[in-house]
Amino acid sequence: MSIEVKVPVLGESISEATIGEWLKKPGDAVAADEAIASLETDKVAVEVPAPSAGVMGQQMYAAGDTVQVGALLAMIEAAGSAAAASPPATPAPAPAAAPAPAPAAAKADPAPAPSVSSGEPVSLSPAVRRLVLEHGLDPTGIRGTGKDGRLTKEDVLAAAESAKAAPAPAAAPAPVAASAPTASGAAGRETERVRMTRIxxxxxxxxxxxxxxxxxxxxxxxxxxxxxxxxxxxxxxxxxxxxxxxxxxxxxxxxxxxxxxxxxxxxxxxxxxxxxxxxxxxxxxxxxxxxxxxxxxxxxxxxxxxxxxxxxxxxxxxxxxxxxxxxxxxxxxxxxxxxxxxxxxxxxxxxxxxxxxxxxxxxxxxxxxxxxxxxxxxxxxxxxxxxxxxxxxxxxxxxxxxxxxxxxxxxxxxxxxxxxx
The missing domain is CATH 3.30.559.10 (Chloramphenicol acetyltransferase-like domain)
Structure with missing residues (x-):
């Protein structure tokens, strides 16, 4: 059974919002009243709770999209239909010929554990995002201790303290011929382009x-x-x-x-x-x-x-x-x-x-x-x-x-x- 999640009423004269971030991915387990998405309105960020427990199903919009009040936002699948919410597996090729046996060494190697810095998008609450930006940290390199591995403010502050305490790596002596940096390679001129929030x-x-x-x-x-x-x-x-x-x-x-x-x-x-x-x-x-x-x-x-x-x-x-x-x-x-x-x-x-x-x-x-x-x-x-x-x-x-x-x-x-x- 599928349950619809719609954009809630956001207040008087507020007819639309922007999806700030998805807090759950398709296939993730969801508890009743657990936040699954964050909406940014003209004034505040509002979290959308799950109406019931189940598995995160199809998401109708992507982060950054504008949605109208009452619009269908996502689907929550009943726990028993978790397979329906999971991404479909790649179909196996037709049995034309017997596959060659895999090398023994490859069999012995266990599957690598997922890395916290794998580059996957990290769901951040507004307060955590602010701390990450203030301290200039990479959120994918911080291990979250919150529910479902989400980052908490304490995780970010601990990572910031660790970064301060870590000794700076010793710089290798540069050759004399390369000691003068070129204009194009000068450090400290990086730029970052960040989309303005709706607020x-x-x-x-x-x-x-x-x-x-x-x-x-x-x-x-x-x-x-x-x-x-x-x-x-x-x-x-x-x-x-x-x-x-x-x-x-x-x-x-x-x-x-x-x-x-x-x-x-x-x-x-x-x-x-x-x-x-x-x-x-x-x-x-x-x-x-x-x-x-x-x-x-x-x-x-x-x-x-x-x-x-x-x-x-x-x-x-x-x-x-x-x-x-x-x-x-x-x-x-x-x-x-x-x-x-x-x-x-x-x-x-x-x-x-x-x-x-x-x-x-x-x-x-x-x-x-x-x-x-x-x-x-x-x-x-x-x-x-x-x-x-x-x-x-x-x-x-x-x-x-x-x-x-x-x-x-x-x-x-x-x-x-x-x-x-």
Whole structure:
């Protein structure tokens, strides 16, 4: 009996996907709910599970093909019909003459064991693929310890450590006549051509579309982080003990943004045709890194959440973004975006608006800088640059500056977050 595997529903407005890789080959045993393929959509990589146990049968598409939602993807054969899923054997030649006996020596030689570096394609999860590329390793030369011999992150990290620890082979002394390399044989000029993933293609199109559509402008301010750092240092242990999550800076900025969005509602609005749509809620998109690029999951109704609720949501998004398990609907919508480039060491940037939103707040690294205090004294203070990129078609310069000032006031005096001021 054959069971059809179809492309699952991938989320609202998502009608197609690209086959990133097949995790099972025809003839492989498959357990119920085991992933057999990875699909790349515009936002995330989605694994397709087997509907029942059996043997991997015919695959209707190859890796890299585009498939529609609901299309027949593959067949799962019942375990008893494994022979049907196996590639057909080469037919034996007609018995024209008796074959010559094989040499005795050839009989004695056992069949060689398959090599881990045989050059066969290796199925890699997105996280493993990223590690392989980062360390410049050949995945076919790494022995996998995962299910069905698949590579795990630990396998790749162990191989990377082994490569570092292995002594470099001693170079044979080159003849004097050949010591000068020719231009065509110069080392270090290799190139590699890698196909863009569907997610990366979509990121490129959306960001370019934002530049082409919005009248984008960026305004800057800086903020003294002293009060937030002191509050965090004072309460972080009690906070973690009570809520089971660390108190970070993003909770403060998310709450400050909610207050500022109330005061300047145009920053939380968007243009649809010839109308402006205002939102009386704050669905804050938070940019986080994933193996295949930047993803922007949404904190729904952030204005109603506590500090702990915001920090838990962000931590969960970050973990699942690295594991590739974010759901499609978790990245849909959003009325305003916060992007924290400071975690990577960014001093200043002009972030690009996330369509179809109208503004994005960019956070940057904290540096000790000299600041003139109100009494004229100069002190070293932990300062951060803030950047607000906005659509000037909807948001005036006065409103953009006012929004950043509200953020600055709330961060420099966190009590405002408690009394809604």
């Amino acid at each position: 990366r293609q979509t990121i490129a199109k959306r960001l370019k579309s934002a530049q082409d559509t919005a009248a984008m402008l960026t305004t800057f301010n800086d903020v003294d982080m002293t009060a937030v750092i002191e509050a965090r240092n004072k309460y972080k242990d009690l906070f973690e003990k009570k809520h089971g999550i660390r108190l970070g800076f993003m909770g403060f900025f998310a709450k400050a943004a909610c207050l500022a969005l109330k005061d300047v509602p145009s920053v939380n609005a968007q243009i649809e045709g010839d109308e402006i749509v205002y939102h009386n809620y704050a669905d804050i998109s938070v940019a986080v890194s994933a193996p295949n690029g930047l993803v922007v999951p949404v904190i729904r109704n952030a204005e109603t959440l506590s500090f702990a609720g915001i920090e838990k949501t962000i931590a969960d998004f970050g973990k699942r973004a690295k594991d590739g398990t974010l759901k499609m609907d978790e990245m849909m919508g959003g009325t305003f975006t916060i992007s924290n480039g400071g975690v990577f060491g960014s001093l200043m940037s002009t972030p690009i608006i996330n369509p179809s939103q109208s503004a994005v707040l960019g956070l940057h690294r904290i540096d000790q800088r000299p600041v003139v205090m109100p009494n004229g004294e100069i002190k070293a203070r932990p300062m951060m640059y803030l950047a607000l990129s906005y659509d000037h078609r909807l948001i005036d310069g006065r409103e953009a500056v006012t929004f950043l000032v509200r953020i600055k006031e709330a961060i420099e005096d966190p009590t405002r977050l408690l009394i809604d001021l």
